[in-house]
Amino acid sequence: MDIQSLTNDPEGIIEADRAHVWHHLSQHKPYANGVDPRIIVEGKGMRVWDIKGKEHLDAVSGGVWTVNIGYGRKRMGDAISDAVTKMCFFGGSMGTIPGATFAEMLIDKMPGLDRVYYANSGSEANEKAFKMVRQISHKHHGGKKHKILFRDRDYHGTTIATLSAGGQEERNAQYGPFTPGFVAVPHCLEYRSQDGTTGAAYAAASIKAIEDVILREGADTIGSLCLEPITAGGGIIVAPDGYWEGVQELCKKYEILLHIDEVVCGVGRTGTWFGYQQFGVQPDIVTMAKGVASGYAAISCCVTTNAVFDQFQDDTDKLSFFRDISTFGGCTAGPAAAIENMKIIEEEDLRGNSVRSGEHLKNNLNALMEKHKWIGDVRGMGLFAGAELVADRTRKDPIDEKLVAAIVGDCMAQGVIIGATNKSLPGYNNTLLFAPSLIATPDDIDEITDAVDQAITRVLG
Numbered sequence: 001m002d003i004q005s006l007t008n009d010p011e012g013i014i015e016a017d018r019a020h021v022w023h024h025l026s027q028h029k030p031y032a033n034g035v036d037p038r039i040i041v042e043g044k045g046m047r048v049w050d051i052k053g054k055e056h057l058d059a060v061s062g063g064v065w066t067v068n069i070g071y072g073r074k075r076m077g078d079a080i081s082d083a084v085t086k087m088c089f090f091g092g093s094m095g096t097i098p099g100a101t102f103a104e105m106l107i108d109k110m111p112g113l114d115r116v117y118y119a120n121s122g123s124e125a126n127e128k129a130f131k132m133v134r135q136i137s138h139k140h141h142g143g144k145k146h147k148i149l150f151r152d153r154d155y156h157g158t159t160i161a162t163l164s165a166g167g168q169e170e171r172n173a174q175y176g177p178f179t180p181g182f183v184a185v186p187h188c189l190e191y192r193s194q195d196g197t198t199g200a201a202y203a204a205a206s207i208k209a210i211e212d213v214i215l216r217e218g219a220d221t222i223g224s225l226c227l228e229p230i231t232a233g234g235g236i237i238v239a240p241d242g243y244w245e246g247v248q249e250l251c252k253k254y255e256i257l258l259h260i261d262e263v264v265c266g267v268g269r270t271g272t273w274f275g276y277q278q279f280g281v282q283p284d285i286v287t288m289a290k291g292v293a294s295g296y297a298a299i300s301c302c303v304t305t306n307a308v309f310d311q312f313q314d315d316t317d318k319l320s321f322f323r324d325i326s327t328f329g330g331c332t333a334g335p336a337a338a339i340e341n342m343k344i345i346e347e348e349d350l351r352g353n354s355v356r357s358g359e360h361l362k363n364n365l366n367a368l369m370e371k372h373k374w375i376g377d378v379r380g381m382g383l384f385a386g387a388e389l390v391a392d393r394t395r396k397d398p399i400d401e402k403l404v405a406a407i408v409g410d411c412m413a414q415g416v417i418i419g420a421t422n423k424s425l426p427g428y429n430n431t432l433l434f435a436p437s438l439i440a441t442p443d444d445i446d447e448i449t450d451a452v453d454q455a456i457t458r459v460l461g
């Protein structure tokens with residue numbers, strides 16, 4: 001087939017996609033039955049255009065909270081082009097100029113952390129972290145301290161091992177059996193407090209619930225606790241005040257490494273460089289992906305302290321180094337894009353904008369909650385927010401997932417792309433999700449929440 005003529009032929013592209021592309025998280029039956037797959041062809045700032053010419057305001061940064069600096073940045077393309085033209089790739093046992101430069105820039109934003117291991121996706125970065133924990137256990141604890149704790153409603157990736165650390169039942173369904181040695185602790189969503197407590201009492205109860213798991217399993221069997229700083233796809237859960245101090249104390253008391261998964265919150269999303277920095281917590285391992293290069297190139301990082309790194313330095317033991325490989329961790333496009341991405345965030349004060357426009361977003365969502373009895377809870381931080389929809393505010397019965405999908409669909413028809421917890425949490429796929437690019441203006445935010453207002457009115461009344 002002539003590729004040039006195909007790109008000038010929208011119908012041909014749609015048919016090629018329908019015939020041959022397998023989309024992520026998608027049921028393809030409607031495409032087979034005549035619904036056209038949506039093809040995105042161009043992006044500028046906060047907006048994207050599809051192949052049929054329809055304009056969309058994107059409130060979810062590329063669907064999965066990635067394009068933190070917005071679309072169409074020529075200097076990102078130039079930085080990638082320069083890097084790959086000079087030196088596109090070399091396997092990670094050698095360094096590259098973009099790799100070393102970005103590692104230094106990144107560590108400068110992460111006091112207390114020291115080492116950057118490059119990979120390509122959030123799942124892969126988390127796998128690296130899990131492997132480090134396992135190897136430390138073998139090398140220093142006779143293999144016993146190998147368990148990895150994760151939290152209900154958190155998500156850490158799509159591979160079998162990261163799904164083994166997955167707290168979203170519907171994401172895991174049909175993919176077992178899973179990797180042994182992963183143990184769940186309860187979620188910390190105060191709105192759905194497990195024991196009815198709130199505020200400081202709920203924080204204390206949540207910490208006690210983690211400690212109970214540690215004591216049940218035996219602290220000498222637990223290598224790490226892996227947590228999202230704000231649970232993202234599990235419903236935008238910000239832990240109650242006091243929670244993170246408690247987490248830090250538990251990790252110290254029981255000698256458990258704290259692994260924070262910053263795949264979503266990392267690089268400015270909440271207003272600080274990393275989500276954990278909102279809570280004054282000091283992790284041992286931090287993983288990140290989406291916002292690192294805002295989707296202009298594939299890159300993820302697993303960042304550790306020297307205390308973690310040093311456990312792999314022993315030239316008397318031939319197996320003691322981190323025996324991991326990431327072929328495409330050696331692509332220079334990733335760190336070259338990440339350098340430029342970080343410069344843009346600094347030059348344009350996009351972290352400050354995340355705080356300011358995030359406040360505007362939260363105010364607008366709170367105003368919608370006043371207006372619509374269907375919104376039971378609004379939560380989030382910076383340009384990262386959720387609105388939980390309920391059929392009854394007192395009983396907090398979740399709205400049916402189909403109605404939530406209808407609201408998302410109505411916004412899409414209005415030209416505004418929003419998200420929702422989606423086939424992840426049995427019975428609780430009822431939270432609308434917002435993570436616009438960090439360049440979002442108050443006008444953009446108003447346009448987003450106006451669309452939601454109209455959609456809720458039309459779908460729920």
Ligand SMILES: Cc1ncc(COP(=O)(O)O)c(C=O)c1O
Nearest residue numbers: 121122123155156157263264289
């Ligand atoms: C918190 C979190 N961790 C890890 C991942 C996995 O990242 P990836 O899809 O790049 O493998 C995601 C993806 O959405 C995520 O939300």
